[in-house]
Amino acid sequence: MNDETKQKINKRYERELDKGERFWPDTIFRDLIMSLGIFLLLILLASFVGIPVEPKADPSDTSYIPRPEWYFLFLFKFLALYGQLPLIGKIEWLATVLVPGVAIGILTLLPFIEKSPNRYYSKRILPISIMTIMVTGIVMLTLMSEVPTVAEDGSTLLGTLQTIVGIFIPVIAYVLFAFFKSNTRLMIWTTSLAALSMIIISGTVLALAPEKKAEETEVATTLVDQIFAGQDLYSIHCTECHGDDGSIAVIQGVEGLEGEKITPINSRDVLYTITDSAMAEVIAYGRPSSGMTPFGKTYGGELSKSEIDYIVVFMRYMWDDRFEVPQEALKPLFPPLAAGEVPSYDVHIQPIVKRYCISCHRAGKENNNYLMTTYEEILTTGDQAANNVIAGDEGSYLLQVIQEHAIMNPEKPGEELIGVMPPNRALKPNVVDVFFRWVMNGMPRTAVEAGALSTTPAATPTP
Amino acid sequence: MWNTIYNWLDERLGFNELYTNLLDRPEPKTTWWNTLGSASMFLFIMQGLTGIFLTVYYTPSPDHAYDSIQYIMEGVAFGWLIRGIHHWGATLMVILVFVHMLRVFFTASFKFPRELTWLIGIGLFLTTLGMGFTGYLLPWNQKAYWATTVGTQIAGTVPFLGEFILKALRGGPELSALTLQRFFSAHIWIIPALLAGLMGVHLYLIIKHGESHFPTKED
Numbered sequence: 270m271n272d273e274t275k276q277k278i279n280k281r282y283e284r285e286l287d288k289g290e291r292f293w294p295d296t297i298f299r300d301l302i303m304s305l306g307i308f309l310l311l312i313l314l315a316s317f318v319g320i321p322v323e324p325k326a327d328p329s330d331t332s333y334i335p336r337p338e339w340y341f342l343f344l345f346k347f348l349a350l351y352g353q354l355p356l357i358g359k360i361e362w363l364a365t366v367l368v369p370g371v372a373i374g375i376l377t378l379l380p381f382i383e384k385s386p387n388r389y390y391s392k393r394i395l396p397i398s399i400m401t402i403m404v405t406g407i408v409m410l411t412l413m414s415e416v417p418t419v420a421e422d423g424s425t426l427l428g429t430l431q432t433i434v435g436i437f438i439p440v441i442a443y444v445l446f447a448f449f450k451s452n453t454r455l456m457i458w459t460t461s462l463a464a465l466s467m468i469i470i471s472g473t474v475l476a477l478a479p480e481k482k483a484e485e486t487e488v489a490t491t492l493v494d495q496i497f498a499g500q501d502l503y504s505i506h507c508t509e510c511h512g513d514d515g516s517i518a519v520i521q522g523v524e525g526l527e528g529e530k531i532t533p534i535n536s537r538d539v540l541y542t543i544t545d546s547a548m549a550e551v552i553a554y555g556r557p558s559s560g561m562t563p564f565g566k567t568y569g570g571e572l573s574k575s576e577i578d579y580i581v582v583f584m585r586y587m588w589d590d591r592f593e594v595p596q597e598a599l600k601p602l603f604p605p606l607a608a609g610e611v612p613s614y615d616v617h618i619q620p621i622v623k624r625y626c627i628s629c630h631r632a633g634k635e636n637n638n639y640l641m642t643t644y645e646e647i648l649t650t651g652d653q654a655a656n657n658v659i660a661g662d663e664g665s666y667l668l669q670v671i672q673e674h675a676i677m678n679p680e681k682p683g684e685e686l687i688g689v690m691p692p693n694r695a696l697k698p699n700v701v702d703v704f705f706r707w708v709m710n711g712m713p714r715t716a717v718e719a720g721a722l723s724t725t726p727a728a729t730p731t732p
Numbered sequence: 733m734w735n736t737i738y739n740w741l742d743e744r745l746g747f748n749e750l751y752t753n754l755l756d757r758p759e760p761k762t763t764w765w766n767t768l769g770s771a772s773m774f775l776f777i778m779q780g781l782t783g784i785f786l787t788v789y790y791t792p793s794p795d796h797a798y799d800s801i802q803y804i805m806e807g808v809a810f811g812w813l814i815r816g817i818h819h820w821g822a823t824l825m826v827i828l829v830f831v832h833m834l835r836v837f838f839t840a841s842f843k844f845p846r847e848l849t850w851l852i853g854i855g856l857f858l859t860t861l862g863m864g865f866t867g868y869l870l871p872w873n874q875k876a877y878w879a880t881t882v883g884t885q886i887a888g889t890v891p892f893l894g895e896f897i898l899k900a901l902r903g904g905p906e907l908s909a910l911t912l913q914r915f916f917s918a919h920i921w922i923i924p925a926l927l928a929g930l931m932g933v934h935l936y937l938i939i940k941h942g943e944s945h946f947p948t949k950e951d
Contacts, residue, residue, distance in 0.1 A: 270844055278844055285760035285945035293755035296762050296943070303767035304774040307824065311778070315816020320805075325798040326877035328907070335878030337886075338868050340826045340861070345882070365889040377854045379837070380847035388840035388951035400837055491806055546795070 274386050322488040325575045329567030342414035343407045344369065349418055350432045372403075395450045398460040402442050405464045409471040410435050416478040430474045434467045489579060492586075496598040499583025502576050504624040505631070506564060513625065515588060522692030524635060526560045535588040545581050552577045603703065611710040612703045613719035614644045621700055622647070625691055637687065644714055653687065660711040668708055671696050753939075760945035765839075768832035769938070772856075773931065775825040779863075782818040783920065790870070792916035794909050797872035822864055829860045840951075841944035849937040852930050859927040866919040869912060880915070881907055 290296060327333070337345050351357075351364040375382060383396055390397060410431075418428030442463035449455040489498040504513065510520050515535035520526045532539055543551070552572070553565030564570035565577060572580075586594045602624060603617040612618065622630075622641050630641035639651030651657050653676075659665045666676050670690040678686040689695075696704075713719040741747070789808055791800040804811035833853065836842055842850035869880040884907070888898030903910030 275844060281950065282760070282942070282945065286758040286942070289758055289760040289945070290762065292757040292759050293751075296759050296766070297755070299762065299764065300767050300770040303764070303771045307771055307774060307828075308778070311817045311820050311824065312813070314820040315813050318820070319812070320816060320819050323871070323873035323875045326794070326872045326874055328877065330874065333874055333878055335882045336875070337879045337883050338864055339823070340830075340864065341883065344886075348886070361889045362891050362894075365886050366891070373854075373858075377851065380842050380844075380850050383840075383843075386843060388843060388947035389949055390838070390947065392951075393840055397838060400834070404834065490802060 270384070270386060278386060322490060324488050324573065325578070327566070327574045329565065330573060336414075339411070343410035346410040346414045346431070347435055350428070350435045353418060353428060353432060354436070391453055394453050394456045395446060398446055398456050399443065401460050402439050402463055402467075405467050406435060406439050409467050413471055413474055413478075416474055420479065427474055427477060430470050434470050434474070438463050438467050438470075488575070492582070493595050493597045495579050495582045496586050496594070498576070499579035499581070500587070501623055502572065502580050503583055505627050506572065507580070508625070508628045510561075515584065520560075522688075529560050531559060534584065537590075540584070540589040541591075545585070548581045548584070549574075549577045552580060605699070606703065606706065609724035610706075611713060611719045611722040612707045613716045614647075614707070614712065614714045616716050616719070617703050618647075618707055619644075621703060625696060625700070629691075648712065658708060658712065661709055663705075663709070665708050668705055671701050671704055757939070757942065759943055762943060763946070765835050766943055768828055768835060772825060772828045772832055772860075773935075775821050775828060776927065776931065779818060779821050779825065780924065782814045782821065785814045786818060787920060792870065792912050794872060794912055797870065797912060801871050822867060825860055826864055829857050833857055839944065839946055845941050846937070846944060849934060849941065852934045852937065855930045856927065856934060859923050859930065862923045863919065863927065866915040866923065869915045870919065872912060877907065880911070884911075 336342070347368075348361075348364050352361070357363060383393070385392075387393060413431055413434070416427055416431065418431060419425055420427055442459060445459045446456065449459055489495040507515075510523055510526065510531070511517050511534050516533045518531060518533050520529045520531060534540075551561075553563060553570070553574075554568060555561045555563035555570075562570065564572045566573055586592045586598065602620050603612070606612060606617075626641045628634075630636050630639055632640060632642075637652045639653070639657065640646040648658050653666055656664075657666045666687055669676060670687055673689045673695055675685045675689050676687040678684045707713070710719075710722045713722055786804065789800055789804050789811070791797055801815070804815055806812075808814075836850065836853065842853075865880075865883060869876045884898055884901045887901060888894045890897055899905060901911070901914075902908070903914050
């Protein structure tokens, strides 16, 4: 750039300044309004949208689908699409290093690449076209980042369409630019058509995309929630051997561990000498020497890091006398029943079953195929499905066994068909009463159904 | 009394010169598109302030990071608001800086005499992304952990140097306590220092050359 052009540019700017404004108060006023607006927007976002709750990092959870920050999603998508290309798709660094590297390089050196002093839009049609396609691609790839490239039924249609948007159209457009760059009208047509087709195809992809399953990750954020979560997990995974209050010293009724002597885990010996992290490790690794299997996902168990932490929190606050349980965490398992009131599955049976039964009555355990994880399962599964739960029948096997009456095998006298339940200790009378009233009144599912069957006016007292 | 203090300060600081040099400058006609840069700076300051508050409670170790953030959200008065602003501010800042860059590109404001301003601006854009990348790991939740795992993996595909870059970023072959520690250090010391320095130069250049005018057919 010669001095003459520089002078011309400076003169031109002087003229703009003459008919312009003052920084103070004109320009800065608008800046301040903008900043204030952003500040308000931030407060609104923080208050009403908030931050999604995520479970704690768990390096062992290989089922987690890793995704980068949202503003890198387009790059991630680009890599996925690129990886499907034949031949060059295998050379990973072309897409991870070369393409972004060149893009950033060009962007950085832009003032030294686009050296002409022309600033008006129509005189810069080539760079503007290139950037338009680039930005359209970035936005579209970001929008499509959730859509899989290969559908569950194996169809690659969506993947192909995405590749057309993310790779083919931009490449074709860029090649055409090389031929058309001196013809403004053709450039505008090419850019508009390319950008438009990218938007339309992306829209099609998004419309055809399989509906995203809402992933439900329950994360206990408050101490009380953590204690509850820990209690539920403890009931499912630990009660079989340790009992519902951790007091068991000799295991009974567990196949393969019958008569095994263990330390009661609610004792001071355990709680005072083992730190939280050591306790979490015992749960994760197990105690192979005394028959305890590993529970951490890393070692083949079912529990994530967060879940193990919840169990530890539960044990501490419930059994360790140095910790004070928050009052809210002591609320009863189910609201007490008034005379004549009928319990429902949702309000009464479900929490009880979760605490006392699911530990064994779930898939993968020895339970005569009787599963109790849902309402339907309780009514319909099991080898004795026909006799387990019969509306209005005191002889229902379920009611019999929880009242400590084992069911005898009619074909082989003297042999138990179903033992008493739970095997280790009897349920408290009020819990048995809930089951009794529930079965005798026809197993209502919701509180409303139960309320209709109740003979008391205050059918569902608020807890 | 106030006059005495004012005069004393004025003799030493020179309010008049500050006023004429910084505030009472001529500018070409500007629009809302010209506010994106100052808005980005405002967000940087907000991120700095809220970030300082967060470090009061945050612990950069795998054992405590997650819990300390949970404590900020549940236990600290207005902790949720501070973290919410920091969280959304990061997202908005990336968007604003990017749109600011696009505006400068489309109006060709990077041309003479503002080439250096553009160069520094790219540096600001990259450091902003760096802030986002390092900050994302700090909550030490599933999303953060795995995002950083992929992110560093991608950096590891660089030919020849990949392995070294990967290990330098992670502080070892795997994501660990060291990774969290160095991301934290980068997030609160290294990158912000770089960003603030670049921003100072960027601002000086803008004041020196003034904002560019929107191009017309003449340009």
